Amino acid sequence: SAADSDDTATAGADTSLSAVTDAGVLTVGTEGTYRPFTFHEGGSGALTGYDVEIIEAVAAELGVKVKFEETQWDGIFAGLEAGRFDVIANQVTTTPERVAKYDFSTPYTFSTGVIVVKSDNTSITSFDSLSGKTTAQSLTSNWNTLATESGANVQAVEGWAQSVALVEQGRVDATVNDNLTFLDYQKQTGATGLKVAANTDEKSATSFAFVKGSTALTDAVDGALEKLAAAGTLTSISEKYFGSDVSQ
Amino acid sequence: MNQSAWDLFWTSLGPIVQGAILGTIPLALASFAIGITLAIGLALMRLSRRGWVSSIARVYISIVRGTPLLVQLFVIFYGLPSLGIVIDPWPSAVVAFSLNVGGYAAEVIRAAILSVPKGQWEAAYMIGMSHRRALTRIILPQAARVSVPPLSNTFISLVKDTSLASVILVTELFREAQQVAAFSTEFMLLYLEAALVYWVICLALSSVQSILEKRLDRYVAH
Amino acid sequence: MNQSAWDLFWTSLGPIVQGAILGTIPLALASFAIGITLAIGLALMRLSRRGWVSSIARVYISIVRGTPLLVQLFVIFYGLPSLGIVIDPWPSAVVAFSLNVGGYAAEVIRAAILSVPKGQWEAAYMIGMSHRRALTRIILPQAARVSVPPLSNTFISLVKDTSLASVILVTELFREAQQVAAFSTEFMLLYLEAALVYWVICLALSSVQSILEKRLDRYVAH
Amino acid sequence: MSPTEPIEPTGPPDPDAAPAADALLRVRGLQKSFGANQVLQSIDLTVSRGHVLALIGPSGSGKTTILRCLNGLELADGGTIELADELSVDFTTAPGKKQLAALRDRSAMVFQHYNLFPHKTVLENVLEGPVMVQRRPKDEVTAEALALLDRVGLSSKRDSYPFELSGGQQQRVGIVRALALRPKLLLFDEPTSSLDPELVGDVLRLIKELALEGWSMVIVTHELEFAREVATTVAFVDGGRIVEHGDPKQVLRHPKEERTRQFLHRLLFPF
Amino acid sequence: MSPTEPIEPTGPPDPDAAPAADALLRVRGLQKSFGANQVLQSIDLTVSRGHVLALIGPSGSGKTTILRCLNGLELADGGTIELADELSVDFTTAPGKKQLAALRDRSAMVFQHYNLFPHKTVLENVLEGPVMVQRRPKDEVTAEALALLDRVGLSSKRDSYPFELSGGQQQRVGIVRALALRPKLLLFDEPTSSLDPELVGDVLRLIKELALEGWSMVIVTHELEFAREVATTVAFVDGGRIVEHGDPKQVLRHPKEERTRQFLHRLLFPF
Numbered sequence A: 001s002a003a004d005s006d007d008t009a010t011a012g013a014d015t016s017l018s019a020v021t022d023a024g025v026l027t028v029g030t031e032g033t034y035r036p037f038t039f040h041e042g043g044s045g046a047l048t049g050y051d052v053e054i055i056e057a058v059a060a061e062l063g064v065k066v067k068f069e070e071t072q073w074d075g076i077f078a079g080l081e082a083g084r085f086d087v088i089a090n091q092v093t094t095t096p097e098r099v100a101k102y103d104f105s106t107p108y109t110f111s112t113g114v115i116v117v118k119s120d121n122t123s124i125t126s127f128d129s130l131s132g133k134t135t136a137q138s139l140t141s142n143w144n145t146l147a148t149e150s151g152a153n154v155q156a157v158e159g160w161a162q163s164v165a166l167v168e169q170g171r172v173d174a175t176v177n178d179n180l181t182f183l184d185y186q187k188q189t190g191a192t193g194l195k196v197a198a199n200t201d202e203k204s205a206t207s208f209a210f211v212k213g214s215t216a217l218t219d220a221v222d223g224a225l226e227k228l229a230a231a232g233t234l235t236s237i238s239e240k241y242f243g244s245d246v247s248q
Numbered sequence B, C: 001m002n003q004s005a006w007d008l009f010w011t012s013l014g015p016i017v018q019g020a021i022l023g024t025i026p027l028a029l030a031s032f033a034i035g036i037t038l039a040i041g042l043a044l045m046r047l048s049r050r051g052w053v054s055s056i057a058r059v060y061i062s063i064v065r066g067t068p069l070l071v072q073l074f075v076i077f078y079g080l081p082s083l084g085i086v087i088d089p090w091p092s093a094v095v096a097f098s099l100n101v102g103g104y105a106a107e108v109i110r111a112a113i114l115s116v117p118k119g120q121w122e123a124a125y126m127i128g129m130s131h132r133r134a135l136t137r138i139i140l141p142q143a144a145r146v147s148v149p150p151l152s153n154t155f156i157s158l159v160k161d162t163s164l165a166s167v168i169l170v171t172e173l174f175r176e177a178q179q180v181a182a183f184s185t186e187f188m189l190l191y192l193e194a195a196l197v198y199w200v201i202c203l204a205l206s207s208v209q210s211i212l213e214k215r216l217d218r219y220v221a222h
Numbered sequence D, E: 001m002s003p004t005e006p007i008e009p010t011g012p013p014d015p016d017a018a019p020a021a022d023a024l025l026r027v028r029g030l031q032k033s034f035g036a037n038q039v040l041q042s043i044d045l046t047v048s049r050g051h052v053l054a055l056i057g058p059s060g061s062g063k064t065t066i067l068r069c070l071n072g073l074e075l076a077d078g079g080t081i082e083l084a085d086e087l088s089v090d091f092t093t094a095p096g097k098k099q100l101a102a103l104r105d106r107s108a109m110v111f112q113h114y115n116l117f118p119h120k121t122v123l124e125n126v127l128e129g130p131v132m133v134q135r136r137p138k139d140e141v142t143a144e145a146l147a148l149l150d151r152v153g154l155s156s157k158r159d160s161y162p163f164e165l166s167g168g169q170q171q172r173v174g175i176v177r178a179l180a181l182r183p184k185l186l187l188f189d190e191p192t193s194s195l196d197p198e199l200v201g202d203v204l205r206l207i208k209e210l211a212l213e214g215w216s217m218v219i220v221t222h223e224l225e226f227a228r229e230v231a232t233t234v235a236f237v238d239g240g241r242i243v244e245h246g247d248p249k250q251v252l253r254h255p256k257e258e259r260t261r262q263f264l265h266r267l268l269f270p271f
């Protein structure tokens, strides 16, 4: 795989797009357990979510069918590298390390990070005040990095549900996550015991990830995203899930 | 449990049981059957007088038992493609679990073969049997009875271990529960529900084990 | 493997080995010690002539063995707080693994006790021993020898299972590997590295097993 | 170990001083069933102090079960066992654990398959009962045990483990283990039938010596020659009953009962 | 099953017609070591057609090892075995598997612990060799097997499993299993020493009948009476050598060698 990700070695033979168009199928890696971005309707129904719908729209724009492969986060990059799928649609945040190893589309989600605490918590008011506090984070998310950089003592958990459970049980002080995730959770459960203690100043961006050297495919997806944005499709998908436009 | 929890329990029971029937159970059965065949071969290699044959089997068994199953699944599904070997999720899972069962069951079968009294080999040779025929007609049938309890343990572990197959894209019982949990955030309830289904499967296996033991007992020395 | 992969391998070896020494090994040792004690109690309950005592132990063992360890960890860590019982990660992990080892080892110990010839009980009674003393001074020491191989298997499984402790916030070998992997996205490399460390631990355990077997063999009937 | 030596445990009475009527063991109407299988119908036995009772009979007739009831290893269903004028156990009303233990304390058994403790040395096997159970002083018991081992020619094996000994040696340790308990009554269950033929003699000779010294014994055996020479009384057991008993020469040479005759014939003229 | 009956397998020759010099088995200088332990020093044996050789000797002297070498279960290190003028195996140069198999095909062994196949019925135990290995017609072999079982009084047990039989019955099945192979030579390794004393007779009587019918046999036994009456020759084995051999009455009553005398004394006068 080291050779595959070597730009120069594959530059002359970028078949990333033709492989997809020839097969007529875009294979997408996603978790299927990350609400509201990629999840199953009603828990056991069809796969849906913000990321899922956007990549479906992109595939339609490219004139190919879409096929989802659901896997856990552990396997998602390994699967991309092993050629198990063409693209990851799973709220992948771009970081310098990742950019060095993978190709990324233009961003399709912009959101702020929030610190979620118990309603009666007054000691955490900003990211600076996280220092020395304990937070629960999913290991693999960029929010983990943010919490760590803020000086929090991070406890790694499997996902959002466990993070929230630990905050509610008072076993950690806070969790840092996507604003969108928290809003969805509140809407769904009507949870009243939690509040947002602070927002990040900057928005973070997420993109689709491709194996290095997939310039043609990345370009094609970028083109599709541009058209979808222009046609208002991205906005309407975003409003369906979040009531506002997070796609730009 | 309140009403909505009950509702969630009942609506999710369908998909979870379906995951068991379409994923967990066939995966476990296929892997067990192949794994046992492999295990018999490995056990015979371990018992071989040729040192290097025995060593190969020993190293294999040691690696399979000494490393996490999750890593083995990873290597087969995500690692082999870099050597040009691409296997689909289901076959990958069957391969990984079979190799694993092979490693664990080999030692069980080896011990069972060794537990058959030496006099049985001698009587078989005495009536003119070759080593191979003595093994298949005289020794293995007797070893079978001794192996049933430990092999059912291997099988029960296998059933639970198949939950790892979801990392290589196979949908089974536990994956279904995780999906509902991700949707509802009621992970505690859903995991308990999955546990209940696993338990029912294991109880069923235990009864099969008792029946098998009784049947084999009927004609084996006491 | 290219240079950067090698670098990653070496820089991550420190944290992974540290995770083994501070997490995996003490967790496994503590849980095994407590679990074996529990298992002896359960094995004796299973052998009790009073039906209900035996039944309690049987149901316990069936639940522990029939449900995924992951769920057991979840129930103890995330589930018990809803009953007002909040246990810290480390004690939770030790409790869960001990209960689990107890269930698995109970059947092993029970079989080992049953494998001691009846004549040993009789000789112990004959010289005037009570049931309790016959058990502790005569039967259990002999059962110990028989249990060593299956109990080392239980221990090896336990070592690998402790990787699940990370779901309840305990930092051990596998969590360290996952952490490095999460930042570098080199899951394959890091998992293989973790597997290597597990394998080394298991090889060490196997040698301890051989030594123990030889020592116990010295004075036990052949 | 003659009755006058210090290591002699209970000091069995001088056989001459003990009148035949001085019964050590008196068993009346002993019954035992395993499920629906009534193994002992009704057993009556008397063993006088210093006497030797030999039980003979076909396989499955209940000989071992009799010994096990006498040693309290098996709980009889009915009948009484009286021992040494000091203990009387009535099995019609289920006796307590204490009474079974008392029975066990006063008798010691030597098993067909030796049943030595494989994880203990020869000396530890012998000391286990007197020291750990009877709580006698370790020094005293050790001296006594070593003297007993010496007498059976095994003092050099004191620190060996049972698996290092031949069958005959193991059985002699089994006998020493029983003697060290200072029992009133010795019970032997086919003590030589697991032994290689050349090793039988050592064990039989030892038992004969103990008999001559005045130990009271019940021996289950198929060694008819031995029974004739050593036993005071021979009883033929069949189907859970004592079919015939009396002087060894009379029972073994001129049995009254047809079943006894058949059994002896099978043993003496096998082909 | 007399030599004239149809089920008679190899039709052993009429003993009278066979001159003493008509050797069936000739063993010269047989040697066998286990590691550093030389178990057989140099064994010379001859068995004529229709004769019975009894091997006696102390435990560990190598008796079983001799039989196992004869049956090809153990690979001797040196010496030769000649069987029936048709097979000669020289162990100085390691013989091939084929020759060991040929040795095995011509002899059949009856084991001390019977070694019946516990997962097969009595009849299946008997048929396994002739049908599965020798590939003889199943109907023919079944008829022969049933006649043999009938003769040893076990035709009603044809469908029983070994654990349902007494030791004596199991051993008789073991003998039938050996006979059904139609061997030239029967080997018996202490065939009665695992049996209850009352069951010994049935087996000894059967072996005696086979001897009278003219079967050639080697028997390891501790039953001296039996050896004296049934054997043509008795050989005393000690320390991996044949110390003395000859007419049973001579060897058992008036042994020439001191070691034989000692051994016999221990067996005959154990206490």
Ligand SMILES: Nc1ncnc2c1ncn2[C@@H]1O[C@H](COP(=O)(O)OP(=O)(O)OP(=O)(O)O)[C@@H](O)[C@H]1O
Residues within 6 Å of the ligand: D034, D037, D039, D057, D058, D059, D060, D061, D062, D063, D064, D065, D066, E196
């Ligand atoms: N624990 C037990 N449970 C059920 N049946 C038993 C038990 N112990 C003995 N028996 C039965 O009781 C009967 C008498 O057995 P016992 O061992 O007393 O005979 P024995 O005369 O000593 O025979 P042997 O000469 O073979 O030792 C047999 O039928 C046996 O099967």
Ligand SMILES: Nc1ncnc2c1ncn2[C@@H]1O[C@H](COP(=O)(O)OP(=O)(O)OP(=O)(O)O)[C@@H](O)[C@H]1O
Residues within 6 Å of the ligand: D196, E034, E037, E039, E057, E058, E059, E060, E061, E062, E063, E064, E065, E066
């Ligand atoms: N497979 C083996 N490996 C090592 N040593 C062996 C083996 N088989 C037999 N021996 C040794 O060879 C010697 C002779 O054994 P063998 O069984 O032939 O004696 P035996 O005369 O039949 O004795 P017994 O009367 O006890 O059956 C013994 O010292 C025994 O320990």
Ligand SMILES: [Mg+2]
Residues within 6 Å of the ligand: D063, D064, D065, D189
């Ligand atoms: Mg008995």
Ligand SMILES: [Mg+2]
Residues within 6 Å of the ligand: E063, E064, E065, E189
């Ligand atoms: Mg032998």
